[in-house]
Amino acid sequence: MHKESVSVDQHVQATVESSNKDTQTDNVDYCVPETIVLVKVNSTTIDAFLNDPEGMQVYIDLDNVDMFTGVIASLGPEVHNLQYLYATSTLDVRNHLLLTLIKLWLYITNFQLCRMFEVTQLEVYNVFVTWVQFMSQQWRNISI
Numbered sequence: 001m002h003k004e005s006v007s008v009d010q011h012v013q014a015t016v017e018s019s020n021k022d023t024q025t026d027n028v029d030y031c032v033p034e035t036i037v038l039v040k041v042n043s044t045t046i047d048a049f050l051n052d053p054e055g056m057q058v059y060i061d062l063d064n065v066d067m068f069t070g071v072i073a074s075l076g077p078e079v080h081n082l083q084y085l086y087a088t089s090t091l092d093v094r095n096h097l098l099l100t101l102i103k104l105w106l107y108i109t110n111f112q113l114c115r116m117f118e119v120t121q122l123e124v125y126n127v128f129v130t131w132v133q134f135m136s137q138q139w140r141n142i143s144i
Contacts, residue, residue: 046094060101072097075138082134086126090119099124100131 049055050065062068072079072094079093089096099117102108103124110124117124 046092046098049098059106060098061105062101068094068097071101074142075135078138079134082130084126084130086122089123089127091117091123091127096127096131099127100135103128104132 049059050068053064056062056064056068060068062071082096091099095117099113102116103110103113110121110128113124113128114121
């Protein structure tokens with residue numbers, strides 16, 4: 001197994017593990033991923049994601065920065081005055097939305113998100129629950 005660290009846009013660190021995909025034991029074929037990428041995100045990487053359309057598509061299913069900005073705008077000015085369940089978060093509003101959209105789109109655990117964003121699991125829970133409730137309340141009032 002080969003392991004190396006690479007830097008992407010000076011903000012994202014990736015660990016890439018490559019393994020032999022032709023692993024066979026006792027006539028049983030195992031599907032081993034050729035490449036596994038773990039992305040480490042911190043509060044400054046939202047800008048890197050916004051300049052990375054492919055990354056945005058994979059992590060949050062938005063095509064570009066305008067779509068991400070549109071989501072924030074659709075929530076109104078109250079987005080900057082949220083009342084959190086617990087203490088306020090160390091992340092900014094854009095990273096709150098990024099964290100929430102990643103969890104909704106990829107359905108990953110709070111543990112994985114706390115490692116990606118370098119915050120506690122409680123903070124991930126706090127942000128996610130607050131934002132899902134807020135988005136539901138705001139978007140419920142939009143007539144389509």
